[in-house]
Amino acid sequence: MKFSVTVTLKKDVLDPQGKVVQNTLINMGLSDLKSIRQGKHFEIEVDExxxxxxxxxxxxxCKKLLVNLIIEDYKISKI
Amino acid sequence: MKFSVTVTLKKDVLDPQGKVVQNTLINMGLSDLKSIRQGKHFEIEVDExxxxxxxxxxxxxCKKLLVNLIIEDYKISKI
Incomplete structure (x- = not known):
């Protein structure tokens, strides 16, 4: 069985990596960009x-290794 | 308008980062894990x-900056 896990920073946590991407895109002329935030994605296959x-x-x-619950949220969905 | 972009490595491309996570999880006793692959996730808000x-x-x-089309696939979905 296969799952997709999306890990995102909580909305009050600063995202410097996303900020850099945002500035780069704006400098490249893509000025319609309002905001961008970066996160992680896992595709997990479980033998069950x-x-x-x-x-x-x-x-x-997720709780033991993949997600830092203090600063991150996560969502699991079946694929 | 807000979009979610998921970037994953193409299936024939080795994923050393995912492999490390997989080994760590197995060493932690989560032996039902069959495979895990890591990717990137972006939440993009566009003024349009x-x-x-x-x-x-x-x-x-995605094509200009976020995705390396040689080794990565991507999927855009509205949120």
Whole structure:
């Protein structure tokens, strides 16, 4: 079973990497850009047939390693 | 108008970062993991009302800066 996990910075956390990308795009002439924020994306395949159990396992992975819960939010969705 | 862009490595491209995460998770005892691949995620807000034009602008940003088309695929979706 395959899941997609999107990790984004919480909205009050500064995103210097996104800011650099934003400035670069504006300098390149793409001036309609209002804001850009960067995050991480994971595609996780779990060896488990039951969707609820599989999702729970992915959630454990996120909490234990992939996500810093203090500054980041995450969303798991089946693909 | 807000879009979400997901950038992933093409399937034949090695993903050393994902491999490290995978090994770490397995060493932590999460043995049901079959595979994990890491990518990038962008949340882009564009100052443009028309959806088609806005999407086209995001596409230009991806092609010009955000995505390395030789080794990466990308997907744009409205949020």
């Amino acid at each position: 047939k039951d969707e609820t159990t599989a999702k729970k396992k992915v959630d454990v992975m | 009302k028309d959806e088609t034009t806005a999407k086209k602008k995001v596409d230009v940003m």
